[in-house]
Amino acid sequence: xxxxxxxxxxxxxxxxxxxxxxxxxxxxxxxxxxxxxxxxxxxxxxxxxxxxxxxxxxxxxxxxxxxxxxxxxxxxxxxxxxxxxxxxxxxxxxxxxxxxxxxxxxxxxxxxxxxxxxxxxxxxxxxxxxxxxxxxxxxxxxxxxxxxxxxxxxxxxxxxxxxxxxxxxxxxxxxxxxxxxxxxxxxxxxxxxxxxxxxxxxxxxxxxxxxxxxxxxxxxxxxxxxxxxxxxxxxxxxxxxxxxxxxxxxxxxxxxxxxxxxxxxxxxxxxxxxxxxxxxxxxxxxxxxxxxxxxxxxxxxxxxxxxxxxxxxxxxx
Numbered sequence: 683x684x685x686x687x688x689x690x691x692x693x694x695x696x697x698x699x700x701x702x703x704x705x706x707x708x709x710x711x712x713x714x715x716x717x718x719x720x721x722x723x724x725x726x727x728x729x730x731x732x733x734x735x736x737x738x739x740x741x742x743x744x745x746x747x748x749x750x751x752x753x754x755x756x757x758x759x760x761x762x763x764x765x766x767x768x769x770x771x772x773x774x775x776x777x778x779x780x781x782x783x784x785x786x787x788x789x790x791x792x793x794x795x796x797x798x799x800x801x802x803x804x805x806x807x808x809x810x811x812x813x814x815x816x817x818x819x820x821x822x823x824x825x826x827x828x829x830x831x832x833x834x835x836x837x838x839x840x841x842x843x844x845x846x847x848x849x850x851x852x853x854x855x856x857x858x859x860x861x862x863x864x865x866x867x868x869x870x871x872x873x874x875x876x877x878x879x880x881x882x883x884x885x886x887x888x889x890x891x892x893x894x895x896x897x898x899x900x901x902x903x904x905x906x907x908x909x910x911x912x913x914x915x916x917x918x919x920x921x922x923x924x925x926x927x928x929x930x931x932x933x934x935x936x937x938x939x940x941x942x943x944x945x946x947x948x949x950x951x952x953x954x955x956x957x958x959x960x961x962x963x964x965x966x967x968x969x970x971x972x973x974x975x976x977x978x979x980x981x982x983x984x985x986x987x988x989x990x991x992x993x994x995x996x997x998x999x
Contacts, residue, residue, distance in 0.1 A: 683709055683710050683711065683791070684711065684798075685710060685775065685776055685777050685790075685797055685837065686710060686711065686713070686714060686773045686775075686777070687705055687708075687710040687712070687713050687777045688716060688766065688768075688769040688777065688778045689701070689702070689705060689714065689716070689738055689781070690716050690717075690761070690765050690766075690778065690779070691715060691716070691717045691734050691738045691781040692717065692718045692761070692781060693720065693727055693731050693734060694734065694782065694918075695730060695734050697782045697917040697918060698737050698781040699737050700784050700917065701779060701780075701781055701782070701783060701785075701917075702737055702740070704785050708787070709744075710745065710777070711744070711745060711746065712745065712746045713741060713746070713747050714749075714750070714765075714768065714769050714772070714776070715749045715750070715751075716750045716761070716765030717731065717734065717749070717750070717752065718731075718752050718756050718761040719731065719753050719755045721755045722755070735749075738781075748772070750764075750768050758891070759848070759887075759888065759889050759890055759891050760891075762780070763894075763895075766846075767843070770838075770839075770843045770844075773840065774801075774839060774840050775797045775837070775838065775839045775840065776797075776837065777797075777835075777836075777837040778833070778835075778836055778837065779835055780918075781918075782916060782917045783834045783914050783917070783918075784915040784916075785811060785835050785913060786913050786914065786941050787941060788913065788941040788942040788944070789835060791944065792824075792942055792946070793809050793811070793837040796809045796825070796946075797809060797837055797839070805903055805904055805905055805952065806827075806904065806905050806906075807831065807838060807845075807902070807904025807905065808831040808838050808904065808907065810833070810834075810835070810836045810906050810907060810909070811832075811834065811836060811912075811913035812832030812833075812834045812835065812913070812914060813832075813908050813909050813911060813913070813937065814832070814912065814934065814936075814937045814965075814966050815962055815965055815966065816911050816912055816937060816940075817937070818961050818965060819955075819957065819958045821910055821955075822947065823947045823948060823949045824910050824942055824947045824948065825908060825909050825910055825946070825948075826907075826908055826910075826958055827906065827908070827953060827954045827955060828905065828908045828954060828955060828959055828962070829865055829906070829959055830896070830906060830908070830962055831896055831899050831906040832908070833892050833895070834914050834916050842899075845899075845901075845902045845904070847898045847901070849884075849894070850884045850897055852901055853880055853897060856901055857877065857880070857881075862900075865900060867959065867960065869960070869963060871970060871973075872969050875969050875977075879893060880893065880897055883897075905952065905954055908958070909942060910942060911941070912937045912939045913939060933965060
């Protein structure tokens with residue numbers, strides 16, 4: 683393995699250990715560990731954070747270890763984004779894993795090879811380990827190009843992360859110029875969904891960083907590589923998760939990870955797959971008339987409670 687790895691951790695020893703063992707098996711030459719600090723109002727969290735830091739730094743292979751440990755809690759916005767910036771201050775390229783993203787063994791050589799292959803290709807910004815539509819989108823190549831930069835296990839370059847706009851300063855201008863329309867493939871529900879989300883992030887400080895990164899990629903015209911098969915498990919759904927606290931979505935359950943076959947088969951051209959993106963819109967984000975109406979109806983008290991009850995019943999079946 684050639685690439686440096688950034689391991690972003692917090693307070694979950696169980697998932698941290700599983701992901702660290704996968705990193706340990708891959709033996710990266712450099713390991714960067716960025717750890718957020720405990721929250722003041724959480725009993726026992728300081729001990730959990732300390733335990734996590736011990737697990738994530740237990741390097742026993744030839745490796746240069748660097749740490750960025752915060753004494754205070756930065757949250758889900760500054761914690762990860764500052765860690766990623768720290769990685770790219772020191773490295774031209776690298777692989778990013780969070781403490782609840784468990785990669786398959788093929789994830790690392792896949793990232794290694796494509797980091798090198800697209801190192802100087804400006805319109806390729808992200809190599810993702812995620813593919814939630816492998817059951818619906820079949821391709822003879824080992825990967826394809828998408829507008830969606832899924833961040834459950836990914837890799838990138840300093841040249842791309844320099845465009846990260848954490849406060850989305852450029853959003854009002856791009857929105858006014860109908861930027862979403864230029865990449866919507868004519869799907870008005872795509873435009874409604876992302877305009878609503880980007881407006882929320884821009885107008886009110888939000889404890890996330892991934893929407894800002896997605897916007898930055900879209901603004902600067904950067905594509906993402908998605909693998910033929912899903913390369914990672916998400917261990918953080920439900921339980922102690924911060925954002926994915928509900929029932930595990932069916933699309934995650936169906937996206938069974940599978941190792942890639944080497945040597946990789948490369949696409950002939952760097953063209954975004956409109957078909958794959960349409961499937962992500964439909965199957966994953968539900969950007970259709972029916973689900974758009976449901977998103978608005980959910981905020982009507984009586985209707986919202988009824989829809990939630992129906993959803994609960996169907997999830998049990």
